[in-house]
Amino acid sequence: MKKGDRLDDLLLELGQRAYTLLLSRGAKHHEAEDVIQESYYKLMTFLPELKTEQIKPWFYRVVLNQYIDEKRKQTKSVYVSSDFFDQIKEDESSHGSYQQVDHLDQIESEFEKIKPEYQEILTLKYYYDLSYDDIADILSIKPNSVKQKLARARQSILKERKDSNGT
Secondary structure, three states, X not given: OOHHHHHHHHHHHHHHHHHHHHHHOOOOHHHHHHHHHHHHHHHHHHHHHOOHHHHHHHHHHHHHHHHHHHHHHHOOOOOOOOHHHHHHHHHXXXXXXXXXXXXXXXXXXXXXXXXXXXXXXXXXXXXOOOOHHHHHHHHXXXXXXXXXXXXXXXXXXXXXXXXXXXX
């Protein structure tokens, strides 16, 4: 396999994952495609300056920034769409039990009640399985801040769980 083929495969995978990320953030199909196209253009411009391990977090950061810029032109807030959970439910219902799907409904409800910044960091960590360093690069914060925000996000989810259970 040639080096160019590996790069092509990496770029395709990044584009597909970024597309899913944008849809989970509430982007429409055409918006996500436009953002990814613009991000690919920026990546190709800066590719010679990037190390291989920097490509993934850099690309996600560019995609998120581009999407946020586009959304700011339209509105002041960005939310995770319910399509994110619908996709997970479909995956789980085909492989898991009804109880797991019901549990996902509870998690979705709790997730929607927390701050958008907590939603974003939880999505990057647990849905995209990114490292603390990658998340820090994407969000332009320190890795320790990522850990701190993840801890606060988890606490917020637990608080929502307690509140919904009435305890």
